[in-house]
Amino acid sequence: MALIVHKYGGTSMGSTERIRNVAKRVAKWARAGHQMVVVPSAMSGETNRLLGLAKDLAPAKPGDAYSRELDMLAATGEQASSALLAIALQAEGMQSVSYAGWQVPIRTNNAYTKARIESIDDVRVRADLAHGKVVIVTGFQGVDDQGNITTLGRGGSDTSAVAVAAAMKAAECMIYTDVDGVYTTDPRVVADARRLTTVSFEEMLEMASMGSKVLQIRSVEFAGKYRVPLRVLSSFTEWDIDINEEAKSGTLITFEEDEKMEQAVVSGIAFNRDEAKISVMGVPDKPGIAAQILGAVADANIEVDMIIQNLSKDGKTDFSFTVNRGEYAKTVDMLKTKVLPSLGAEEVVGDTKICKVSIVGIGMRSHVGIASRMFRVLSEEGINIQMISTSEIKTSVVIDEKYMELAVRALHKAFDLDQPPS
């Protein structure tokens, strides 16, 4: 008998029929003797419907007063789905009770629409578990110290589930979603992409931040911080699948660097086509240049991903970075009008038709030559590398967008990701 946290996404909760299936699955786990805490998302489409109503009334009004009401509004979606799941569990003959974030309480700071969890009081939930109840805790929401409802931002239910699992020292936090695990790369791009049975926390972090949408990145950080064993698995298997089989399905995100993982040098290929590249050319090479350029970008609330500064030549250097594609025009315009004149740089150039491809693997820490192997593979395919950025367990390149599939497939094959680990 263990304490298990299940989390179900909006698609899994998308209709009463699906909610009934979730209830049957949870009931199966409870009947097997586990103490069950379940964190459901809002029914799919509900959060968008609610925020759409708000947008109808007041398009994009900044400020805390407005954001506070957005959170009051959006939080109702999870409260409703939680109550429905409790009702479905009762219909399955289980005892069940649902709690809104403020009832647990899940305490957060007061950063409306993107609040951070500060503490979770588990007394009430533990008492219910001890009485044999299945406890439903609303995802996505909490309460600040003034008693205002807060939400954690999109995908925040993942974070809620991991935080509850951490607070209650759950044996495992199982994230049921519409994919059956974490893959070596996107199966829509590489047909023989392989599901990973385990992936390290650090790798998952790099993959999550690379646009692999399986898990919200904050939930992975949270799991890492509190060492919560996290499993991603499918909610679309039959609910009555054998429980032992289900317990081993999907992908487990681990914190132990065991022997097995050392063998796979590269675990996956991530890619991202949402970025654009911007270069400030002919910048006088003196201290404070980077701060001057990136400071202006940050002041305009534009998020920067990769940053590259080349060696200087003749006292001048080129400074490049990538931003979200949607902010490309705004960034270039801002740089030309506000930064270029005072900087004495020559010009601002850029390209939106790029993509970023990364190899991710905890084994890169202890294996040399992985990056150069990546560059050689791309070169053999005739793909020109425009930018390079590396971290301890990741090497990313920016290439022409049109070569993305080719690059991903070639790297997937070159690093033997289509083969099960030996």
Next chain:
Amino acid sequence: MALIVHKYGGTSMGSTERIRNVAKRVAKWARAGHQMVVVPSAMSGETNRLLGLAKDLAPAKPGDAYSRELDMLAATGEQASSALLAIALQAEGMQSVSYAGWQVPIRTNNAYTKARIESIDDVRVRADLAHGKVVIVTGFQGVDDQGNITTLGRGGSDTSAVAVAAAMKAAECMIYTDVDGVYTTDPRVVADARRLTTVSFEEMLEMASMGSKVLQIRSVEFAGKYRVPLRVLSSFTEWDIDINEEAKSGTLITFEEDEKMEQAVVSGIAFNRDEAKISVMGVPDKPGIAAQILGAVADANIEVDMIIQNLSKDGKTDFSFTVNRGEYAKTVDMLKTKVLPSLGAEEVVGDTKICKVSIVGIGMRSHVGIASRMFRVLSEEGINIQMISTSEIKTSVVIDEKYMELAVRALHKAFDLDQPPS
């Protein structure tokens, strides 16, 4: 400058367009210098949608655990509409904040789905008003002393509004609805039915309980208990109607029996076609008969309206009462199988094709002969009276359903209700 409570029904909150109109109307009142507290219902159809989902999952499951979740679920409708109204007010340039029942808090007992308000803490609301904010308080809901969300039952938002007005000693509680006031009778039955500018609290109570659906009866009781001036008016006038004109529109429910009201002996004609008549015939006339019959009915959770016991003849009496038409068959069956044998009565007979017509008027207290005038009017129309029941300010008769319109029109004319009060 006064503290005013506005309440808007589900139809008035039925779309973002309508919510925007509510916001403009409230803003007008606030700009005129009033402190505004607004209690909105859920958007029309939302409560039914939510409860429909629950019914899909678990049809009619009794018990507190289930009812608790129904309240968690249904309460989201008002929380969402309250946040939307706050957003709409902000878009109008007002400062505004919304509070769920638990945030005020509005404390209730723990009778889920039909909770009763026990106390309202107005500290938070008063502080916001003092800062110039329009405060939105969710209708229909509260919180019990264990921190569970409760709801007040259908139409409970009226009660919420009156309770908030009472707690805050508001100058007036204005109930905006889809009718423009309280009428002498239903204008669909009598074309020249007249809107009453004032009606006494006691008359309103009788009218509310007679099936006139303008106000939830508990809200009228609450208003009476705490002497909250209550006005029913239309939310479908233009929002920019002159505020002084609006302040005098609709129907004011008063507690002062002033001269003007004394002049109208009868204020309105109420009617109800939802009842059925049941008679237990030939009951041995001895003590405890009524208790024996009505006790059995009450034990079966069947609500009784009129109760009549005729004089006995030959040691036997006939005992009649009315129940909701939907419970007629069940009641007759129960009486035949469980009560008749032990009672030694002769038979149970009944009729579903009846209606109840009542004249209501606080002037009946001080005027004699009103009831007999009613009976004479009906007799002149050839309408046979089957049952009679009287209270201090109401006389009700049960007649054949097919004469209902005829009776209502004849009484409306006979008591000069088509004429403005002299």
